[in-house]
Amino acid sequence: MIALADCNNFYVSCERVFRPHLRDRPVIVLSNNDGCAVARSNEAKEIGVPMGAPYHQIKSLCQRNGVQVFSSNYELYGDMSGRVVSVLRRFAPELEVYSIDESFLNFSGLADPLELSVRMRRTVGQWTGIPISVGLGPTKTLAKLANRLAKKMGSGCMQIEAGDLDALSRVAIEDVWGVGRRLAVRLRRVGGLTARSFLQVPPSVVRSIGGVTLERTWRELHGTPCLDMEELPPARKNTCCSRSFGKPVTGLVELEEAVANYAVRAIRKVRAEGSLACGIQVFVMTNRFREDQAQYSNARALSLDEPTDDPIRVIRRAKELLRSIYRPGYSYKKAGVILLDLVSSHSRQGLLFEDFGNDRTREFVDAVEEVAARYGTMGGFWAAQGIDHSWRMRREMRTPRYTTHWSEIPEFG
DNA sequence: TCTGGGGTCCTAGGACCC
């Protein structure tokens, strides 16, 4: 028996922990750059704020209805997520963190999984302040489906078995995990309107529409496990850092500064995982929504001579790539750096005839990175990152980082 | 004026090899 524990409206719930008076009020959290609504309280959903709606389109709706709006505060959400997981871990020997707000737990062999789920839900609520829903099923896909029904019914916890046609018929095809908008359209054409009728579609048809991935989903819904629990997340293969700019950027100098910053952030993720990057890709693009402006987007990648985690080298190569794709005369909206083909630093392959860098450089880089990690960007940063950051993303309604910064700890009373 | 960011997997098709 697999359990899926899913935090309700997670980002909104995190904000509410520290602002309890918002508990019954409509609240939304915006994406980076205050772009779209990515989390909505139930009250905000009822008012009619759509998921992913651009904020500028729903701003007046929010004002009319007194919706509390927040910029996203990923440091807070990341920390709260860790707290929830630490509570969940007490309830099962095997746990897979699936996303920032969802974990699978292996409840196989445990007595009365439903009662355990109810207890787990209550404990997480008491200890972290975050409300969760729990779905139970013989496969991951069925646990997901049970979770969706638990949320819909407001019961908090729900268990389903393979072949529970009544439950399956209450979930529309596009709400099945693994079936997105495109596949849903094609499945409806062959009679798959709900999870239940999807199961009647012959496997050969399923395969021709969605390949082996969709066939896996189909089997999982039938009760045959095809997706294993993954306790240790597999090593990442690429990592990316990209942002939309708070204002359009035209000049190369500003773009270079932004790209240098993204390169540093990306390589810090790589260093934190004990990996090395074998390649770099840089991309830039204009605002695709502006039909009145000339559009341009481009990307270029290169392979490094030697796998690296050196921010100096990564910044230099990223700037070279940027210069090769930069075209003057455009208003750029977004840029990004992707580090490719990550390998473990333990399996490092050096150069045969040449060796880049030396120990002194390495010690210097490590020292700067440690200072930056310990004291923040004000403690130390690479000159290429610049100081002004006029292109920085908007984040005008962000709450304090209550749980991760001493100076931002909440005070009550 | 204003429209997110970060991933994975699969497949088709082209280039190339013998």
Place this chain on the structure above:
DNA sequence: TCTGGGGTCCTAGGACCC
């Protein structure tokens, strides 16, 4: 009239997830 067969590797694009 007639134009092989079998393989690998890489990339771009499409689909999905949160």
